Amino acid sequence: MAADSQAIASYATLILADAGIEITADKITALAGSAKAELPAVWAEVFAKATEGRDLKDILLSFSTAGPAAGSAPAAAAAAGGAAEEAAEEAPKEEEESDEDMGMGLFD
Template sequence: MSSSDELACVYAALILADDQVAITGEKINTILKAAGVSVEPYWPSLFAKALDGVNVKEMISNISSGAGAAPAAAPAAAAAAPADDKKAPKKEEKKEESESDEDMGFGLFD
């Protein structure tokens, strides 16, 4: 039942954001009552606190812009790495094998 409660609160918050109304627990409750939806009493206030100070419209419209920033930083870091290798003498590093759960004395079914 809680997933339908959450979904109802999400829709109510989106309606408020679309109408450019502040998202509060009371306003979410008002929309839910008008729609004839009953939810656990803590959900509207929980969503209101989570969305306090958040521009919901901007968050939805910029959902894909965060994915483009991470790959752009990777080539810059890769370009800087060879310059660092030339300055420092090369060291041979020994990679220790990581211990598995069985080696630590516990496993999935213990």
């Protein structure tokens, strides 16, 4: 049941953040209750505490703009004098499997 409770608390937290409403344990619990979902108080408190003082929208949007590989690739290529690019070109490309290869398609 913990996975269900976490999902309920997550959705309620995201709904509150999207609406621009302050995220509190009481509001998470109320939103879950209005959806007729049973949510233990501990999960509402955990999610409220985890998001306290943070802009959830900024956190979620930062995943698409930053990442560990994004900043390290140019630095590695510059340090290796282009050796990284040559190695990438020489690497064999894997072919993707398609449903047609298995004898079935989307509308079969």
